Each structure stands twice: as C-alpha cells, then as structure tokens.
Amino acid sequence: MFTIDAHLDLSMNALEWNRDLTQPVEAINAREKGMTDKTDRGNATVSLPTLRKGEIGLVVATQIARYVAPDNPLPGWNSPEQAWAQTQGQLAWYQAMEAKGEMVQIRNKKQLNEHVKLWKNGEPNDKKPVGYILSLEGADSIVELSYLEIAYENGLRALGPAHYGPGRYAQGTDASGPLGESGRALLKEMERLNIILDATHLCDVCFWEALDHFNGHVWASHNNCRALVDHNRQFSDEMIKALVDRGAVIGGALDAWMMVPGWIRGKSLPKEMDCDLEKVVDHMDHICQIAGNANHIGIGTDLDGAYGREQSPYDLETIADIARIPGMLLKRGYTEEDVEKVMHKNWLRFLNEAWS
Numbered sequence: 001m002f003t004i005d006a007h008l009d010l011s012m013n014a015l016e017w018n019r020d021l022t023q024p025v026e027a028i029n030a031r032e033k034g035m036t037d038k039t040d041r042g043n044a045t046v047s048l049p050t051l052r053k054g055e056i057g058l059v060v061a062t063q064i065a066r067y068v069a070p071d072n073p074l075p076g077w078n079s080p081e082q083a084w085a086q087t088q089g090q091l092a093w094y095q096a097m098e099a100k101g102e103m104v105q106i107r108n109k110k111q112l113n114e115h116v117k118l119w120k121n122g123e124p125n126d127k128k129p130v131g132y133i134l135s136l137e138g139a140d141s142i143v144e145l146s147y148l149e150i151a152y153e154n155g156l157r158a159l160g161p162a163h164y165g166p167g168r169y170a171q172g173t174d175a176s177g178p179l180g181e182s183g184r185a186l187l188k189e190m191e192r193l194n195i196i197l198d199a200t201h202l203c204d205v206c207f208w209e210a211l212d213h214f215n216g217h218v219w220a221s222h223n224n225c226r227a228l229v230d231h232n233r234q235f236s237d238e239m240i241k242a243l244v245d246r247g248a249v250i251g252g253a254l255d256a257w258m259m260v261p262g263w264i265r266g267k268s269l270p271k272e273m274d275c276d277l278e279k280v281v282d283h284m285d286h287i288c289q290i291a292g293n294a295n296h297i298g299i300g301t302d303l304d305g306a307y308g309r310e311q312s313p314y315d316l317e318t319i320a321d322i323a324r325i326p327g328m329l330l331k332r333g334y335t336e337e338d339v340e341k342v343m344h345k346n347w348l349r350f351l352n353e354a355w356s
Helices: 011-016 025-033 048-053 080-099 110-121 146-155 180-193 204-213 237-247 277-291 319-331 336-354
Strands: 001-010 056-061 104-106 131-137 156-160 196-198 250-252 297-299
Touching: 001 250, 001 319, 011 056, 011 080, 011 104, 011 180, 048 056, 048 080, 048 131, 048 319, 056 080, 056 110, 056 319, 080 131, 110 131, 110 156, 131 336, 146 156, 146 180, 180 204, 180 336, 237 277, 250 336, 277 297, 297 336, 319 336
Parallel strands: 001 056, 056 131, 104 131, 131 156, 156 196, 250 297
Antiparallel strands: none
8 A cells, every 4th residue: 555654864864874764674684793883783674665565655854963062962963054964965865766767756745656556557667757845854964944934945845843852943852941932933934934844753842832823833743642652752642632623744753762662772672562563553543542533644754863773663574564454453443444544545634734
C-alpha cells in the first residue's frame, strides 16, 4: 500500500553518519561492520531503495542542527550561523538526490497530487523518485526571522520550533519554559508563510502557548502517548484532544523508548522489553479512542533518528516492514478505509487542506 512517513532524518544520516542512502540497507550495514564511532553502526534500517521496497513513496524529510550555549551539554553547534550552514549542507544533499533522480521535492498541492498519482499508477516502484516535503526539526538554525523566508523559498514547508533541551525559539524535550518574544515572532512569520507547525518535541508550556498564538495548520510528525509511556516527550490525553480539535494528524514513532515503558537507553533490548510493531499500534489506537475515529493518526517512524535496530521494534528489520501495520489494524477491527487513512490518506487530506 502506498505509504507516507512524516518524519525521516535522511540528510542527517547521509552527512553525519556518512551513509550512502542510494544503496540497500544491507550494503550500508555491511560497510559499517566493525565501526564503533556511533552506537547504532551496522544497525541502519532506512535507505532510498528500501523505502521503495516498502511502497513509502512520500516522506517528510528533515534538516536538523542545534545551537548549544556554553552551558548546554547536548551535542550541537556553537553559533546559529554554524547551525544554518549545517542545514544548508543538508539541503545540498537533497538537491543532489534530486539531480540524480532519486528524490523529488514536493512544495505545493499540484506537485503533491501528481506525485501520488505516479506512485499509484501500478508500475514498478524501483525507478520512481521518493518524494520529500522539507521540514526543519528545531528552529535554532534560523539566525533571524529573515532567514525563514529564505528557507521557505528553498522548499521548507513544516517546522518544529524545538528539539531536545532549550532552544533559541522554544523549549523542547526535557526542558521547560515559555516561548518568549522570539518564539511568538517565529510563529507569526510561519503563519504568514503558511509553514506547518510541527508540535513534536515542544515542552508542555510551549505546546499550549504555541496553540494559543498560532492560527495556521498544526501536525505532530512523530509522537506517541504519555498515557502508555509516561515521559514529557509524549503527548498527554489533553494535548491529543487539543490537536484533534485543530485537525492535526499525529505520526506514530518507532523509537523503542517511546513505545514501551521502562526502557533504559543503552541497556534495554527490544526483544527482552517485548517491543514489537504492535506497540505503536497501541499508541495509534489510544489516539483513535480519544478522537472517536481514525482521522488523526498516521506514520511518522523517526527510524534511524540517531538509533537503529538496537532501539527499534524487534520484528522490524528495515523500514519496509511497516507494511505489516495494515494487517495489525485490520485484526483490531479497523476497516480497509481506516487503514488507508493511517498509511497515507490522513496526511494527504491534511496537506491538501493546508495547501489549498
């Protein structure tokens, strides 16, 4: 089934992990055999041929570069200008993939529907370009607001103001505090440019403030439920209700620590924690029970988001294995129409409305 994945860090993997994503996953992992510079070496699950194999023909693909103040222990860049330069290198990689015919950027409604038609034409997928909608995960690299319009002209269509920790425009996972003047100004400019607000990673205070100040389109590209895994990274039921009221779609994430409670990073293993694909369906189902329908869930795997198979569902070898999710939904009583909504139609509806 044609599938949309609303969150993949493709350019980060290409540039910071030095992975040639035009190769099959097996070739990427074979080349990394014996490497220890990253904890997930040899455990990659994502590449462009593997996306095609799984019929994942459209993705929301990120740029990501964090600014870190001198007292911030997180990895990142020492100035906003350096962070901006990093995102521009990531943009250059996407453009190189376009020049090679591997990918195609989707910027508007016409391009979106033409691309979906191409992927549904019944012909083999192995030569089709993977479509990508450009997103920015964390706004630290926006040196000043004038840079946002430059980013928009380069194709940026979605933005999450924060990532992990404190940010220049918002507070993210494991941090807390308000948006402040700069964050509110960013939201105003995003609204003017019709850039989608990605509520993922916003701390609770910033989440509620953002919904109060932003009148544009809101989604959550990769987020699970606090009721099932109690952590500030997840959405509470009240936050889910608020997103549903705004017409948002929430993408189910496949990072194991977000799927099952009690996960200890660097120690826990998927099999011993009983973390399989059914667990993300649990999170999706929880959202559906709150919404009263299946109109607000989708796929947002975040696979190879600085982790690999060691921190993914144990029954997933590559991203193509998410093709088993439809069967899991059907067994729980979801209809064929519901399944199509989850795999692509909810994201398509959202984008057609946002870009109308």
